[in-house]
Amino acid sequence: MSIAAIISPPLLRSLPATSPSSFPLTYSLKPSSFSLQLNVSPLRNPNFQFTVSAMSVTAQENLSPTSFLDNKETGFLHFVKYQGLGNDFIMVNNLDSMEPKVTPEQAVKLCDRNFGIGADGVIFAMPGCNGTDYTMRIFNSDGSEPEMCGNGVRCFAKFISDLNNLNGRQSFTVHTGAGLIIPEIQPDGKVKVDMGEPVLKASDIPTKIPPNKNESVVKAQIEVDGVNWNVTCVSMGNPHCVTFGTENQNLVVDEINLADIGPKFEHHTLFPARTNTEFVQVFSRSHLKMRVWERGAGATLACGTGACAVVVAAILEGRSERNCTVDLPGGPLEIEWREEDNHVYMTGPAEVVFYGSVQL
Numbered sequence: 001m002s003i004a005a006i007i008s009p010p011l012l013r014s015l016p017a018t019s020p021s022s023f024p025l026t027y028s029l030k031p032s033s034f035s036l037q038l039n040v041s042p043l044r045n046p047n048f049q050f051t052v053s054a055m056s057v058t059a060q061e062n063l064s065p066t067s068f069l070d071n072k073e074t075g076f077l078h079f080v081k082y083q084g085l086g087n088d089f090i091m092v093n094n095l096d097s098m099e100p101k102v103t104p105e106q107a108v109k110l111c112d113r114n115f116g117i118g119a120d121g122v123i124f125a126m127p128g129c130n131g132t133d134y135t136m137r138i139f140n141s142d143g144s145e146p147e148m149c150g151n152g153v154r155c156f157a158k159f160i161s162d163l164n165n166l167n168g169r170q171s172f173t174v175h176t177g178a179g180l181i182i183p184e185i186q187p188d189g190k191v192k193v194d195m196g197e198p199v200l201k202a203s204d205i206p207t208k209i210p211p212n213k214n215e216s217v218v219k220a221q222i223e224v225d226g227v228n229w230n231v232t233c234v235s236m237g238n239p240h241c242v243t244f245g246t247e248n249q250n251l252v253v254d255e256i257n258l259a260d261i262g263p264k265f266e267h268h269t270l271f272p273a274r275t276n277t278e279f280v281q282v283f284s285r286s287h288l289k290m291r292v293w294e295r296g297a298g299a300t301l302a303c304g305t306g307a308c309a310v311v312v313a314a315i316l317e318g319r320s321e322r323n324c325t326v327d328l329p330g331g332p333l334e335i336e337w338r339e340e341d342n343h344v345y346m347t348g349p350a351e352v353v354f355y356g357s358v359q360l
């Protein structure tokens, strides 16, 4: 069977944020005690058109909050899409295996905004290791695997909470390529994340820019596209190159042609593992604005590790205090680089967008 359904964004937004098990089309069914469940494939943005490949009606009382993801038809990937300030991810329940259910090649197709679900990355919730509650792995939309993702780990925390039908304040220990990360869901629904210590040693970031302050790179000059840029390099587990401007002027970030300059930083020979690049404007000592070109994903609406790197760089350059609001195209993040433990803390939202199934 294959029928087409058009689901409007307001209807999608009415999906219960904490329960990916039932579909809101429930309301259109006559006995309200029944729920309509759709398997949709493939999903096409921006018109929210789905091809429905399977449809079933289930008595409401039999549904558990995770029943949608418990669907076991072979050949289908059941997913929930989340976003953190518009940085969006296909979340996969991979808790039964340390082997990702999606290959890097499939991730590229799933992330495609025209021919796939559309996302900046695919995130796998896996069993914990080294004593942690969970492991998080992620593929970028180009199929590469980064060490960490700040907006992704907030979405991860909400996903775990939704899977376990938890409510209220919760905290998890998460093993990532950047080591131990601890997200905590706060009473207001935002997620505060202990992002660990920033790495400043040039060779560990990694960057080939000669260190100019102890072993780190702070306000050093590099040439990109024939222009001398001042940059500070920071790793939050993944590499970041932060710039507040060129040798001649401070940035007005809305004037940057990201699609043009971003790839030139990303693939610069000074960054052997490529780099994420943040272009930053300082409004005050506690208020910054950034745009990002992400390694493996291009221009995104937000980058959590990037916002953390920006505040660390701003402090190292003497431009800001330790607590800052960082405005990103998708909205603000609160970032603190705490003196007592040298850890960076990030606070921001994470929400369900929709869920569905796609044929792999």
Ligand SMILES: N[C@@H](CCC[C@H](N)C(=O)O)C(=O)O
Pocket (backbone or CB within 6 Å): 087, 140, 145, 146, 147, 148, 149, 150, 151, 152, 238, 239, 276, 294, 295, 296, 297, 300, 302, 303, 304, 305, 306
């Ligand atoms: N958007 C993420 C970062 C995702 C990884 C990045 N593209 C990389 O390759 O390092 C964030 O919110 O931190």
